[in-house]
Amino acid sequence: xxxxxxxxxxCLASLIVLGFAGALWFSHSAAAAERLDAPKNAxxxxxxxxxxxxxxxxxxxxxxxxxxxxxxxxxRQGDDGHPHTxxxxxxPVGFGVTSEKCSTCHQDHNLAxxxxxxxxxxxxxxxxxxxxxxxxxxxxxLCESIKDPKxxxxxxxxxxxxxxTEDKLVMWGWNxxxxxxxxxMLHDEFAAKVKQWQAAGAPCPxx
Amino acid sequence: MLGFSVNGKRVDLDxxxxxxxxxxxxxxxxxxxxxxxxGMAQCGACTVHINGEAVRSCVAPASRASGKAVTTIEGLxxxxxxxxxxxxxxxxVPQCGYCQSGQLMSAAVLLREKPSPTDDDIDEAMxxxxxxxxxxxxxxxxxxxxxxxxxxxxxQ
Numbered sequence: 001x002x003x004x005x006x007x008x009x010x011c012l013a014s015l016i017v018l019g020f021a022g023a024l025w026f027s028h029s030a031a032a033a034e035r036l037d038a039p040k041n042a043x044x045x046x047x048x049x050x051x052x053x054x055x056x057x058x059x060x061x062x063x064x065x066x067x068x069x070x071x072x073x074x075x076r077q078g079d080d081g082h083p084h085t086x087x088x089x090x091x092p093v094g095f096g097v098t099s100e101k102c103s104t105c106h107q108d109h110n111l112a113x114x115x116x117x118x119x120x121x122x123x124x125x126x127x128x129x130x131x132x133x134x135x136x137x138x139x140x141x142l143c144e145s146i147k148d149p150k151x152x153x154x155x156x157x158x159x160x161x162x163x164x165t166e167d168k169l170v171m172w173g174w175n176x177x178x179x180x181x182x183x184x185m186l187h188d189e190f191a192a193k194v195k196q197w198q199a200a201g202a203p204c205p206x207x
Numbered sequence: 208m209l210g211f212s213v214n215g216k217r218v219d220l221d222x223x224x225x226x227x228x229x230x231x232x233x234x235x236x237x238x239x240x241x242x243x244x245x246g247m248a249q250c251g252a253c254t255v256h257i258n259g260e261a262v263r264s265c266v267a268p269a270s271r272a273s274g275k276a277v278t279t280i281e282g283l284x285x286x287x288x289x290x291x292x293x294x295x296x297x298x299x300v301p302q303c304g305y306c307q308s309g310q311l312m313s314a315a316v317l318l319r320e321k322p323s324p325t326d327d328d329i330d331e332a333m334x335x336x337x338x339x340x341x342x343x344x345x346x347x348x349x350x351x352x353x354x355x356x357x358x359x360x361x362x363q
Contacts, residue, residue: 085249086335098320098332099261099313105248105335111266116247
C-alpha cells in the first residue's frame with residue numbers, strides 16, 4: 001500500500017514537472033516566434049501598400065486640418081469647408097493681409113461660446129511659397145507630399161512626426177472649441193499610429 | 208497690474224487680464240470712440256491697433272496689450288489731420304457713424320501696407336468691417352482719396 005502511494009506521488013510530481021516544462025517550452029517558442037515575426041512585420045509594413053499611413057489619414061483629411069490645407073488662396077470654415085467669411089486671404093506669408101490678418105480676430109486660445117473665433121498659438125495658413133495644399137490629392141500623393149522637405153517646410157521625418165504629434169496648432173484639432181467637430185481619433189491613438197508609420201520607414205501607398 | 212501705452216501715453220491698470228480690451232479702453236480709460244458692435248469679432252466696430260496691427264478689441268483679452276502700444280481712433284491723429292480722417296470728411300462718408308472708427312482703423316493698416324490700393328485691395332482689407340448704412344462706396348472713394356493725399360506728401 002505504501003509503495004502504491006509513493007508511485008502515485010511520483011506520477012503526480014512527474015506530471016507537474018512535465019506541465020511546467022511544457023509551459024516553458026510553449027512560452028519560449030511563442031516568444032521566439034514573435035521575435036522571428038518582428039522583422040517579417042517590418043518587411044510587411046514596408047510593402048503594406050501604405051496601410052500604416054492610411055490608418056491615420058482620416059485625421060489629415062478632417063475639416064479641422066483640411067480647412068487650412070485646402071485649394072485656393074484662403075482659409076475655409078466649418079465641416080463643409082466653405083470659404084472663410086470676410087474675404088480673408090492667405091497673404092504674403094500665410095498670416096492674412098493688411099487689416100484682415102489672422103491675429104486681427106484669432107487669439108492664442110479658443111474663445112468661449114459658439115461662433116466665436118477659435119485660436120491657438122501661431123494661428124496661420126501655410127505660406128503661399130509652400131501652401132501645402134492637400135485637397136484633391138490621393139492618399140499616395142498626400143503621403144509623399146507631407147514627407148517631401150520641398151513641400152513640408154524642410155522638415156525631416158523626425159520633425160514631421162513632431163509637427164504632427166506635438167505642434168500646438170495641430171493639437172488644436174483635438175480641442176477646436178465650442179461648436180466644432182474635433183478630429184476623428186484620440187490623440188494618443190493618432191500619435192501611436194504616426195510613430196508606427198515612422199518606425200516602419202514611413203511607407204506610402206503605391207498609388 | 209497691466210501696463211501698456213495708449214495713444215502714446217503709458218497706462219498701468221489694475222484689471223483682470225482676461226477683460227476684453229474694448230472694456231478697458233472704454234470703461235477704464237474713457238476712450239469711447241471705439242465702439243461695441245457684435246462682441247464676437249464679426250463686425251469690426253471695435254477695431255484698434257496693437258503695435259500697428261488691427262485687432263478686434265471686443266474679443267482680445269487685455270493681457271494681449273501688455274507691454275505693447277495700443278492706438279485707438281482718438282490716437283489716429285490729435286487734430287483730424289490724418290489723410291484718412293480728412294478724406295472721410297471730404298467724402299462725407301459716415302451716415303449713422305457707428306462703425307466708422309473701426310473702418311478708419313482698418314483703412315489705416317491697409318494704407319500703411321498698400322499705399323496705392325486697388326478696389327480689390329480695398330475689398331480684401333475692408334470686407335470684415337460691416338456698415339449697416341451701406342456707406343461702402345464712400346469708404347472706397349475716401350480710401351482712394353487718402354492714398355492720393357499720402358502720395359502727394361501728406362503724412363499718414
